[in-house]
Amino acid sequence: WSSRDFSWTKKLEANNKKVFGNHSFRPNQREVINATMSGYDVFVLMPTGGGKSLTYQLPALICPGITLVISPLVSLIQDQIMHLLQANIPAAYLSANMDWSEQQEILRELTSDYCKYKLLYVTPEKVAKSDVLLRHLNILNTRDLLARIVIDEAHCVSQWGHDFRPDYQCLGILKQKFPKTPVLALTATATASVKEDVVQALGLINCIVFRQSFNRPNLWYSVIPKTKKCVEDIDKFIKENHFDECGIIYCLSRMDCERVAEKLQEYGHKAAFYHGNMDPAQRAFIQKQWSKDEINIICATVAFGMGINKPDVRFVIHHSLPKSIEGYHQECGRAGRDGQRSSCLLYYSYSDYIRVKHMISQGAAEQSPSVTGYSRFNNSGRILETNTENLLRMVSYCENDVDCRRLLQLLHFGEKFNSAHCQKTCDNCCKITSSVDKDVTNIAKQLVELVRLTGQQFSSSHILEVYRGSLSQFVKKHRHETLGLHGAGKHLAKGEASRIIHHLVVEEFLLEDVKKSDIYGSVSSVLKVNESKAKNLFLGGKTIILRFPSSV
Ligand code: ADP
Numbered sequence: 001w002s003s004r005d006f007s008w009t010k011k012l013e014a015n016n017k018k019v020f021g022n023h024s025f026r027p028n029q030r031e032v033i034n035a036t037m038s039g040y041d042v043f044v045l046m047p048t049g050g051g052k053s054l055t056y057q058l059p060a061l062i063c064p065g066i067t068l069v070i071s072p073l074v075s076l077i078q079d080q081i082m083h084l085l086q087a088n089i090p091a092a093y094l095s096a097n098m099d100w101s102e103q104q105e106i107l108r109e110l111t112s113d114y115c116k117y118k119l120l121y122v123t124p125e126k127v128a129k130s131d132v133l134l135r136h137l138n139i140l141n142t143r144d145l146l147a148r149i150v151i152d153e154a155h156c157v158s159q160w161g162h163d164f165r166p167d168y169q170c171l172g173i174l175k176q177k178f179p180k181t182p183v184l185a186l187t188a189t190a191t192a193s194v195k196e197d198v199v200q201a202l203g204l205i206n207c208i209v210f211r212q213s214f215n216r217p218n219l220w221y222s223v224i225p226k227t228k229k230c231v232e233d234i235d236k237f238i239k240e241n242h243f244d245e246c247g248i249i250y251c252l253s254r255m256d257c258e259r260v261a262e263k264l265q266e267y268g269h270k271a272a273f274y275h276g277n278m279d280p281a282q283r284a285f286i287q288k289q290w291s292k293d294e295i296n297i298i299c300a301t302v303a304f305g306m307g308i309n310k311p312d313v314r315f316v317i318h319h320s321l322p323k324s325i326e327g328y329h330q331e332c333g334r335a336g337r338d339g340q341r342s343s344c345l346l347y348y349s350y351s352d353y354i355r356v357k358h359m360i361s362q363g364a365a366e367q368s369p370s371v372t373g374y375s376r377f378n379n380s381g382r383i384l385e386t387n388t389e390n391l392l393r394m395v396s397y398c399e400n401d402v403d404c405r406r407l408l409q410l411l412h413f414g415e416k417f418n419s420a421h422c423q424k425t426c427d428n429c430c431k432i433t434s435s436v437d438k439d440v441t442n443i444a445k446q447l448v449e450l451v452r453l454t455g456q457q458f459s460s461s462h463i464l465e466v467y468r469g470s471l472s473q474f475v476k477k478h479r480h481e482t483l484g485l486h487g488a489g490k491h492l493a494k495g496e497a498s499r500i501i502h503h504l505v506v507e508e509f510l511l512e513d514v515k516k517s518d519i520y521g522s523v524s525s526v527l528k529v530n531e532s533k534a535k536n537l538f539l540g541g542k543t544i545i546l547r548f549p550s551s552v
């Protein structure tokens with residue numbers, strides 16, 4: 001697709017310069033445009049900031065007819081339309097919260113003889129719920145004026161992805177109704193299974209897939225053990241490395257956002273919080289202040305981010321554990337869009353994992369009734385399982401203190417990465433001069449045995465205490481100092497046994513049973529043995545090998 005000249009090539013290049021002010025194309029942009037303009041269904045995986053918008057806005061400008069764009073958020077759409085109108089490209093959008101008369105005006109214009117619009121943006125629920133829209137699209141289609149259908153943030157179609165939206169699932173109807181119109185599906189995040197799911201749900205035919213490396217060389221990754229001093233550490237880090245620069249701190253709960261923002265203000269930072277509990281005007285105000293650099297730091301839930309175009313975000317800090325590697329990669333991707341060096345820090349504690357896990361199981365219980373309408377796996381169990389698996393992968397990423405962070409992230413997207421190319425831009429590559437593989441099967445067996453012996457009703461931290469020989473009151477209360485395995489792990493380096501036990505959870509030899517323990521909503525978990533899996537361990541069929549820095 002790259003080298004050939006097409007009948008539109010000259011026009012394409014001219015308009016890219018004249019209308020969009022770009023001197024050249026970024027990787028894959030020209031190829032994607034050529035493929036979609038040749039009439040193929042196209043699936044594009046391009047990292048955030050890669051320049052996906054151009055791949056449909058430029059064809060929309062030079063092709064006759066109208067391009068329909070489905071995009072998940074009205075705020076995203078408004079931002080796009082503003083840019084298009086600034087470039088003198090006529091565009092409009094329809095959303096449920098617009099006046100009916102205004103919507104009718106737009107629909108009328110759409111099918112008028114000299115329709116001025118080149119692009120029409122809609123939210124997915126418009127497609128799901130508005131017969132009027134489909135009727136108008138049908139009229140355009142019969143006149144050969146429905147040029148292209150674009151599905152932005154296409155991963156929202158898939159329940160395997162990190163941002164599933166039920167309204168996206170009905171978008172398959174577009175290909176059924178307009179089989180000749182090429183579809184262009186765009187996303188910054190998709191594993192192989194998400195991609196398959198999207199292609200199938202949208203009914204894409206002989207689709208051409210473009211994917212490019214998801215590696216972002218200018219982002220520096222670190223995972224840091226989270227302590228009570230976390231916010232102080234963050235303050236110090238920002239003052240030392242990004243003084244007066246701009247960044248995002250992702251927090252788990254609304255309360256965390258407010259608390260972290262308040263503390264940073266006390267430390268003298270221009271910080272604010274942003275979450276779903278604020279009214280939209282308030283949120284828009286904060287976002288605007290941030291875009292204008294009146295606020296440097298936003299402490300936000302993941303509600304903040306999609307469609308954020310600020311090029312000079314110098315740091316993205318995760319105050320607690322993200323829910324999936326995909327989500328994490330995308331959130332980090334908001335840093336350094338201008339290509340300048342930027343920092344991505346993740347504060348990790350195992351107790352946050354228990355909190356997130358609890359939130360996920362609550363979420364699945366609440367979500368299931370509304371999801372079942374469209375779902376192809378119509379039970380909440382399936383969603384819960386996927387979410388839990390995604391979370392466990394994230395835990396295993398954090399627990400890993402040996403392998404290159406880039407390698408681990410890209411592996412998740414099915415991409416091979418040679419860690420030599422990291423050039424020591426992640427914590428693990430900096431830390432490790434050499435490493436050793438260690439057979440920890442015996443330790444693993446002892447830990448599983450200890451869970452059994454204590455009656456499968458204690459947390460991992462208690463099991464570790466007993467294993468390391470603690471004589472705390474709690475240990476004595478349960479007479480666990482009398483067990484044969486009490487203190488069996490005394491000789492192990494700090495952190496080694498905990499890494500092994502967490503590995504046993506990630507690999508499902510042990511299962512976490514999470515409970516809300518008190519009226520304040522704190523959660524606790526107890527470990528249980530997954531006998532069917534643990535069997536292999538004891539029958540000698542399974543060895544467990546972990547990599548450790550060679551100093552251990
Ligand atoms: P994405 O949707 O993939 O995250 P955008 O389409 O928002 O990325 O583009 C990110 C930024 O890159 C925008 O500011 C856009 O103007 C700019 N951009 C896109 N294509 C080019 C190009 N060929 N040359 C220079 N800048 C570009």
Ligand code: ZN
Binds near residue numbers: 407423
């Ligand atoms: Zn690395």
